[in-house]
Amino acid sequence: PRIEAIELHRVEVPLVRPFETSFGRETVREALLVRVRTDTGDGWGECVAGRDPFYSAEYVGGAASVIERYLAPALLDAREIRAVAGDDPRSVGVPLAASVAPALAVVAGHRMAKGAIEAAVLDAELRAQGRPMGEAFGAVRGWVDCGVSVGIASTIEELLDEVAGYAEAGYRRIKLKIKPGWDLVPVGAVRELIGPDALLQVDANTAYTADDIPLLASLDAFGLLLIEQPFAEEDLAAHARLASACETPVCLDESILDVTTAVDAIERGATSVVNIKPGRMGGYLEALRVHDVCRALDVPVWCGGMLETGIGRAANVALAALPGFVLPGDTSASSRYYAEDLTEPFELGEGEHRGQLQVPDAPGTGVTVREELLREWASAAPIILA
Numbered sequence: 001p002r003i004e005a006i007e008l009h010r011v012e013v014p015l016v017r018p019f020e021t022s023f024g025r026e027t028v029r030e031a032l033l034v035r036v037r038t039d040t041g042d043g044w045g046e047c048v049a050g051r052d053p054f055y056s057a058e059y060v061g062g063a064a065s066v067i068e069r070y071l072a073p074a075l076l077d078a079r080e081i082r083a084v085a086g087d088d089p090r091s092v093g094v095p096l097a098a099s100v101a102p103a104l105a106v107v108a109g110h111r112m113a114k115g116a117i118e119a120a121v122l123d124a125e126l127r128a129q130g131r132p133m134g135e136a137f138g139a140v141r142g143w144v145d146c147g148v149s150v151g152i153a154s155t156i157e158e159l160l161d162e163v164a165g166y167a168e169a170g171y172r173r174i175k176l177k178i179k180p181g182w183d184l185v186p187v188g189a190v191r192e193l194i195g196p197d198a199l200l201q202v203d204a205n206t207a208y209t210a211d212d213i214p215l216l217a218s219l220d221a222f223g224l225l226l227i228e229q230p231f232a233e234e235d236l237a238a239h240a241r242l243a244s245a246c247e248t249p250v251c252l253d254e255s256i257l258d259v260t261t262a263v264d265a266i267e268r269g270a271t272s273v274v275n276i277k278p279g280r281m282g283g284y285l286e287a288l289r290v291h292d293v294c295r296a297l298d299v300p301v302w303c304g305g306m307l308e309t310g311i312g313r314a315a316n317v318a319l320a321a322l323p324g325f326v327l328p329g330d331t332s333a334s335s336r337y338y339a340e341d342l343t344e345p346f347e348l349g350e351g352e353h354r355g356q357l358q359v360p361d362a363p364g365t366g367v368t369v370r371e372e373l374l375r376e377w378a379s380a381a382p383i384i385l386a
């Protein structure tokens with residue numbers, strides 16, 4: 001196969017409710033979508049970068065710029081397969097997608113931008129092969145357990161209302177966003193509401209410092225599954241200190257950039273559970289490597305989310321069907337985010353599949369992009385690079 005063109009589409013998708021974290025508040029998802037056109041068909045990828053460089057250094061405008069100026073030209077220059085066997089982890093059988101990372105390696109960082117391109121190429125290649133993404137990745141289940149990430153609320157009452165709604169909808173795990181001043185009280189109130197056996201975890205998005213280790217260790221009282229990324233991305237040492245000071249497992253998100261940083265963080269005792277977000281790691285192929293190495297080290301992983309539309313969610317759900325994903329992910333139903341999704345909606349199952357999403361089984365991501373919505377919600381004219 002051969003890459004003919006790379007298109008950038010920017011849309012603003014309204015969220016059903018504002019999403020507040022320790023780093024900011026969002027009311028719309030500013031999505032950057034990449035369509036790759038090849039001589040054997042098209043594919044779509046979603047960039048996970050946020051509107052602002054607050055979660056990480058990357059942001060949508062920067063990602064669009066680096067794709068336009070550097071990544072698309074580098075890939076169009078390579079165009080055809082230049083991968084060697086080792087670029088395709090455990091021979092997924094996607095030589096074109098595996099040739100993307102090596103072709104883009106000349107650019108430092110910008111993993112989210114690179115990941116969006118690789119995802120689009122992967123989708124195109126698997127569609128041409130007639131293979132669903134889950135099957136290609138080595139999925140071991142047809143449905144995945146879903147959790148939900150709950151933003152910081154204005155009052156405890158509002159928080160409890162929101163959590164009660166998600167519990168009723170069937171979500172199998174609740175994750176609360178925390179920050180200094182919004183931690184012990186909301187966590188205690190939610191634990192009281194959902195009962196001692198319900199799965200509950202917290203995510204601080206780097207809002208604390210090592211001075212807060214005693215406070216964070218006192219979260220042990222609430223029987224949490226894990227504490228996600230309390231300290232700065234670079235501060236593995238503080239995470240290792242917290243891990244020694246508390247019973248609750250420490251889980252890294254922002255700090256895990258690839259397989260190297262994952263192994264390093266595990267070996268240093270800074271993380272005993274890993275949040276895998278393919279976009280943050282430069283793509284699904286690197287995410288497979290992180291999954292495989294964590295599995296070999298007996299470290300549980302779960303699939304994170306970045307408020308993706310159906311395009312990114314479809315691929316995340318396929319990944320979450322791998323055997324190492326033993327905890328429910330931030331792969332929620334479309335309705336948790338959007339009144340209307342950019343693809344057919346993802347809906348929680350019923351009966352034995354309550355609280356689960358079905359892994360798509362059509363070729364590639366298995367979903368269809370609603371192009372009329374892309375036009376309706378466009379925040380900029382598409383950019384076509386050929």
Ligand code: OSB
Nearest residue numbers: 055149205304305306307308330
């Ligand atoms: O830290 O996991 C995070 C959303 C945007 C940026 C960072 C994070 C999140 C979430 C939401 O927690 C997960 C989701 O439901 O997509």
Ligand code: MG
Nearest residue numbers: 203228229253
């Ligand atoms: Mg997180």
